[in-house]
Amino acid sequence: MCGIVGYIGAQQAPPILLEGLGRLEHRGYDSAGLVVRADGRGPRALRVAKRAGRVRDLAAALPKRFAGTAGIGHTRWATHGPANDVNAHPHTDADQRVAVVHNGIIDNAAALRERLAADGVELVSDTDTEVVAHLVGRSQADTLEGKVSEALSVIDGTWGLAVLHADFPDRIVVARNGSPLIVGVGDKEMYVASDLAALVRHTTTVAMLDDGELATVTAGGFTTLRHDLTATAKAATPVDVDPDSYEAGVHASYMHKEMLEQPAAAERMLRGRLDERFGATHLGGLNMEPREFRAIRRVKILGCGSAYYVGQMGAGLIEDLARVPADAEAASEFRYRNPIIEPDTLYVAVSQSGETIDTLLAVQEIRRKGGRVIGLVNVVGSAIARECDGGIYLHAGPEVAVASTKALTNMFLGFALLAVQLGRVRDLSIADGTRLVTAMAALPGLVGQVLAKEEQYAAVARTLAEAPSLFFIGRVRGFPVAREGAQKFKEISYRHAEAYQTSELKHGPLALIDPALPTVAVVPADDLTERNVGALHEIAARRGPLVVVTHEDVDLGGVEAVRLDVPRSEPELDPILMTLPLQLLAYHAALHLGHDIDKPRNLAKSVTVE
Numbered sequence: 001m002c003g004i005v006g007y008i009g010a011q012q013a014p015p016i017l018l019e020g021l022g023r024l025e026h027r028g029y030d031s032a033g034l035v036v037r038a039d040g041r042g043p044r045a046l047r048v049a050k051r052a053g054r055v056r057d058l059a060a061a062l063p064k065r066f067a068g069t070a071g072i073g074h075t076r077w078a079t080h081g082p083a084n085d086v087n088a089h090p091h092t093d094a095d096q097r098v099a100v101v102h103n104g105i106i107d108n109a110a111a112l113r114e115r116l117a118a119d120g121v122e123l124v125s126d127t128d129t130e131v132v133a134h135l136v137g138r139s140q141a142d143t144l145e146g147k148v149s150e151a152l153s154v155i156d157g158t159w160g161l162a163v164l165h166a167d168f169p170d171r172i173v174v175a176r177n178g179s180p181l182i183v184g185v186g187d188k189e190m191y192v193a194s195d196l197a198a199l200v201r202h203t204t205t206v207a208m209l210d211d212g213e214l215a216t217v218t219a220g221g222f223t224t225l226r227h228d229l230t231a232t233a234k235a236a237t238p239v240d241v242d243p244d245s246y247e248a249g250v251h252a253s254y255m256h257k258e259m260l261e262q263p264a265a266a267e268r269m270l271r272g273r274l275d276e277r278f279g280a281t282h283l284g285g286l287n288m289e290p291r292e293f294r295a296i297r298r299v300k301i302l303g304c305g306s307a308y309y310v311g312q313m314g315a316g317l318i319e320d321l322a323r324v325p326a327d328a329e330a331a332s333e334f335r336y337r338n339p340i341i342e343p344d345t346l347y348v349a350v351s352q353s354g355e356t357i358d359t360l361l362a363v364q365e366i367r368r369k370g371g372r373v374i375g376l377v378n379v380v381g382s383a384i385a386r387e388c389d390g391g392i393y394l395h396a397g398p399e400v401a402v403a404s405t406k407a408l409t410n411m412f413l414g415f416a417l418l419a420v421q422l423g424r425v426r427d428l429s430i431a432d433g434t435r436l437v438t439a440m441a442a443l444p445g446l447v448g449q450v451l452a453k454e455e456q457y458a459a460v461a462r463t464l465a466e467a468p469s470l471f472f473i474g475r476v477r478g479f480p481v482a483r484e485g486a487q488k489f490k491e492i493s494y495r496h497a498e499a500y501q502t503s504e505l506k507h508g509p510l511a512l513i514d515p516a517l518p519t520v521a522v523v524p525a526d527d528l529t530e531r532n533v534g535a536l537h538e539i540a541a542r543r544g545p546l547v548v549v550t551h552e553d554v555d556l557g558g559v560e561a562v563r564l565d566v567p568r569s570e571p572e573l574d575p576i577l578m579t580l581p582l583q584l585l586a587y588h589a590a591l592h593l594g595h596d597i598d599k600p601r602n603l604a605k606s607v608t609v610e
C-alpha cells in the first residue's frame with residue numbers, strides 16, 4: 001500500500017525520491033507526490049508536485065527547477081477520497097510551510113476536520129492526512145518535534161509519517177504508530193522510507209522505529225524520541241540483505257523471478273530445521289518446550305488472501321500428522337466475532353509482509369485475551385513478527401510481486417515443519433516422522449521439476465485466458481489448492497475464477513458447466529481419486545473443458561482433459577506441488593492478456609489499512 005521515502009543531504013533530492021518511489025510501486029498505489037525544501041526561507045520554501053497516476057507520470061510532470069537537497073515523497077493508495085491530484089500526498093498547511101506524507105488511517109479525521117473548519121481552516125482535500133499538516137502548522141511548540149508530537153497527541157489511528165517544515169530546514173521529522181518507518185544512514189546524508197526496498201541501493205545500515213516513536217533526521221544523523229520527547233537512543237544496525245534480491249534482473253517481472261526462486265527459497269527454509277535421525281524438526285524460534293507442545297489441544301491459523309488459503313493447507317497437515325484439531329480462518333473476520341481464546345490453543349499468524357493490518361489486529365486481540373501466538377512471517381522484524389510470542393521465519397528473501405509465490409511455498413513448509421514437531425511429541429511414529437522429513441528434504445528438487453514444465457503450462461494458460469470465467473475444484477487436501485489457484489488467477493488475470501469443493505459441484509455450480517466454462521481440477525493420487533474422476537466425467541458429459549493437475553499414475557478413465565502431471569512426494573506434501581502449476585497458469589494467462597503482473601489493479605502487496 002502507500003509508500004514513503006525521504007532524503008536529506010548534499011545531493012539533489014528529487015531523483016533519489018523518484019527512484020525510491022519507483023521501488024515502492026509494487027506495494028500498490030494510485031497517485032504519487034514529492035515535496036522538496038528549496039533553498040531560502042521565503043514563502044516558496046517548500047515546493048510540492050503531486051498527481052494521480054504512476055511515478056513515471058509524476059516524474060514527467062515535475063516543474064523545471066524543482067530542486068532541493070531535502071525532500072519527502074509518497075505513493076498513495078486511496079482510502080479517504082478518490083485518487084486525484086488534490087488527494088495525493090504530500091499535504092500542506094494553509095501557509096504551505098508544513099508538508100506531510102502519511103501511511104495508515106486517522107480514525108478521528110472527521111472530528112478533527114470539523115474542529116479545524118470551525119476554526120476557519122480551509123481543508124482542500126478529502127483526506128485524513130491533511131489534518132496532520134494543519135495541526136503541525138498551528139502548533140505553538142518551539143521545535144518541529146514538539147509540533148509533531150502535539151499534533152499526534154490528538155490523533156487516533158495508525159501512522160507512518162514524515163514531516164518537512166520550511167522553518168526547520170535542517171531536518172525531517174518522522175513518526176511511527178502501526179505503519180513501518182525506517183531511517184537509513186548514509187555518508188553525511190540520511191534517508192527515510194516505509195520499506196527497506198526503497199533504501200537498499202543507498203544503505204543497509206538502518207534503524208526501524210517502534211510504535212510510538214518519533215525521529216529527527218538531519219544530514220548528519222538521527223535521534224529517536226518518545227512522544228513526550230524523551231530520547232529512546234536507538235542505534236542503526238546493518239541488515240543482512242542483498243540489494244540485488246530487490247531487482248527483477250533478466251526476468252520480465254518479479255513474479256516470474258520469484259516463482260523460479262522457489263527451489264532455492266525452499267532450501268533456505270528447511271536448512272538446519274530437519275532432524276533426520278529422530279524424524280523430527282528443529283524450530284528454535286518458537287521458544288517452546290516439548291511439554292508445551294504436548295499441552296496444545298487445538299491449532300487456529302489466521303491469515304489473509306493467499307496466506308489464509310495456505311493456512312487451510314497447514315491445518316490439514318497438522319490434523320493429518322499431529323491429530324490435533326486445526327482450522328484456518330480469515331484474519332480479517334476474526335476479531336469481529338468476539339472470538340473465544342483458549343489457553344491450550346496454539347494460534348498461528350501467517351503473513352509474508354508481517355504488516356497486514358487485519359492479521360496484526362487479530363494477533364493483538366489474541367494476545368490481549370492471553371492467548372499464545374506464533375508467526376509464520378517472511379519479513380524479519382516486521383510488526384507481526386514482533387508482536388508474536390515466537391515464530392518461524394520463512395527466509396524466502398524479498399518478495400516484490402503482489403501475488404505471493406515463494407513466500408507461500410515457504411509458508412506451507414513452515415506448516416509441515418510445525419506439524420511434524422507437534423506430531424512427534426505425540427503419536428507420529430519415528431518412521432512416519434522420517435518419511436516426512438526425508439520427503440521435505442527432497443521437496444526443493446521436486447519444486448524445480450514442476451517449474452521446469454513452464455512451457456507446457458504457458459500453452460494451457462493461453463487457452464484458459466480466453467474464457468471469461470473458470471472453476472477451480474479440489475477435495476480435502478486439494479480444496480485449499482483450488483482456492484489458492486482461483487485467487488492467483490483472479491488477482492492477476494482479472495478473469496472470474498471461483499473455487500469449489502469437487503463434492504459440492506452437483507449441489508449447485510454444475511448448473512453453470514458448459515463449453516465456455518473451463519474447470520481446473522486438482523486430482524492427486526489418494527483415497528479420493530476415484531470420486532474425483534467421477535466428477536470429471538460429470539463435467540465432461542456437459543462438455544465442460546477440463547485441465548487436471550494430477551499425478552502420472554492417475555487413470556482419468558478416458559475423460560477428455562488436458563493433464564498437468566506433477567511428481568509425487570508424500571501425500572501430505574502434495575498440496576504445495578499441485579499449487580505450483582496453478583501459479584504458472586495464472587502468470588501466463590495474465591502475460592497473454594498483457595496485464596501488469598507485478599502490480600495488479602486495485603491490489604496492494606501489504607494491506608496496512610482495514
Ligand code: G6P
Pocket residue numbers: 304305306307350351352353354355356359402403404603604605606607
Ligand atoms: C494482499 C495481497 C495478497 C496477500 C495478502 C496477505 O491482499 O493482495 O496477495 O496474500 O495481502 O499478505 P501477507 O503479507 O499478510 O501475506
